[in-house]
Amino acid sequence: MSSKKSDFGVFGLGVMGSSISLNIADKGYELSVYNRADSGEEEVVKNFISANADRPNIKGFTDLKLFIDSMARPRKILIMIKAGPAVDLVLNSLIPMLSEGDIIIDGGNSHYLNTKRRFDLAQSQGIEFIGAGISGGEEGARKGPSIMPGGRKESYAYVSEILEAIAAKDDFGKTCCTYIGPDGSGHFIKMVHNGIEYVEMQLLAELYGLMSKRMTNDEIAAVFESWNKGKLSSYLLEITILILRKKEGSSYLIDMILDKAGNKGTGSWSSKAAFDLGIPNTMMSAAVFARYISSFKEVRENMSKLVRTDSNMEQELNISILEKSYEFARLVNHQQGFKLMQQASESYGWNLDFSEIARIWSNGCIIKSHLMNILYKEFQTKEDLFEMETVNKALVKGESATREILMTALRSRFSLHCFSAAYHYWVDMTTERLPANLIQAQRDFFGAHTYQRIDAPESDFYHTKW
Ligand SMILES: NC(=O)C1=CN([C@@H]2O[C@H](COP(=O)(O)OP(=O)(O)OC[C@H]3O[C@@H](n4cnc5c(N)ncnc54)[C@H](OP(=O)(O)O)[C@@H]3O)[C@@H](O)[C@H]2O)C=CC1
Ligand SMILES: O=C(CO)[C@H](O)[C@H](O)COP(=O)(O)O
Structure with missing residues (x-):
């Protein structure tokens, strides 16, 4: 096991997390991986590390503090876990242990409005947050997924090298990872x-x-x-x-x-x-x-x-x-x-x-x-x-x-x-006139919602005592 501080961390060794970890390790980065060791999951990290013993650039952890301490700053952590409340639980334990300027990337299928909320929460505590849609399934994650990162462009600059290195390549050899836009835009896409x-x-x-x-x-x-x-x-x-x-x-x-x-x-x-x-x-x-x-x-x-x-x-x-x-x-x-x-x-x-x-x-x-x-x-x-x-x-x-x-x-x-x-x-x-005129008439009939006329300017609204 290498004694160097890791370039990157992956939190969650499920289907996507383990494949993307191997992809990152293959690109030569020093990598720390973490999975919770709750009942039934004690062996996840151990099994992953022993199955990949030929990759000395991967270090495995079940202790969150040791995982965090193993990374060079600013830390760059990809969380690859079940979307939903689990992400909030993980952020609640992770964020207080991080230092200002560290970057969390949520690579799961989180809802874009949750991403916006989590972005604001992380920012309020000095942590950068990127909501990155990742597609390609297990094989894509292993060999090169398409990555859709959203968040602050300045924070993306810290992780672009690694994300762009692990992504698939298009027909022209360019990486299939590009900065999408602010807050929840990556997850929206x-x-x-x-x-x-x-x-x-x-x-x-x-x-x-x-x-x-x-x-x-x-x-x-x-x-x-x-x-x-x-x-x-x-x-x-x-x-x-x-x-x-x-x-x-x-x-x-x-x-x-x-x-x-x-x-x-x-x-x-x-x-x-x-x-x-x-x-x-x-x-x-x-x-x-x-x-x-x-x-x-x-x-x-x-x-x-x-x-x-x-x-x-x-x-x-x-x-x-x-x-x-x-x-x-x-x-x-x-x-x-x-x-x-x-x-x-x-x-x-x-x-x-x-x-x-x-x-x-x-x-x-x-x-x-x-x-x-x-x-x-x-x-x-x-x-x-x-x-x-x-x-x-x-x-x-x-x-x-x-x-x-x-x-x-x-x-x-x-x-x-x-x-x-x-x-x-x-x-x-591709039809000029639809029967929506009747809908408008009905709306006006029962609710005085008014209608526009084809023989009057669109800015004029009419109501009829039907
Ligand atoms: N599978 C796919 O094709 C794709 C999946 N995604 C998205 O990627 C994310 C991960 O998916 P996938 O790898 O398939 O899922 P898996 O079910 O294989 O893995 C889920 C991971 O989440 C962890 N986890 C679940 N709940 C918690 C919790 N409360 N605290 C900490 N860790 C938790 C699990 O840990 P443990 O082992 O301890 O249970 C496990 O590491 C999801 O958001 C999914 O929608 C995105 C693109 C494609
Ligand atoms: O994000 C994905 C692929 O792009 C996942 O495979 C996703 O889980 C597929 O959606 P569903 O399970 O609802 O069919």
């Missing part, structure tokens, strides 16, 4: 990343469900594989191909997995943020609700006995139509996700750089895709996906394909939550 992730996953689940009516798992995987060679390629598509082909003995594992989707909350946080900011993020909420609906397995089982569930699909699926529709829905998903970040940037004065966000999402993270590279370039001159010519053309072309897919699904009694949310959003966003 990670939350939206996860919202987009929920939709990308749900779209693939809907395609798989629909295609399963006429195709085997291997046939679906073969179609996805051909798509993954071109502009639709993405990490989630890639892992879906592997999942569909995975066998346990002679059975496909996917066929044995219970159809109840779990969640840890970031998708619903994204949807709530969209509601609060007034952004129609219809696909994210559809994806969250689709997971919730799936969790009512018992109800579904019982109800399925009451209705005719014969949902055979008469017609062949047209793969090229499916492909166009998938492209269409993914574009709408990204449009909605980036719109949400734009609104947050404006409302909170974060001055976010969307080209940079797309760039750091082009590798290392769960939603990395070919599309992210396109968006990285497009956002250098455009502010909205609808303004991007190639995107617009694909959306116009994809509309009729999506309509066809939706009609096929309706006829086969199969729900496409996210595809239909994408379709209706696009149709409404």
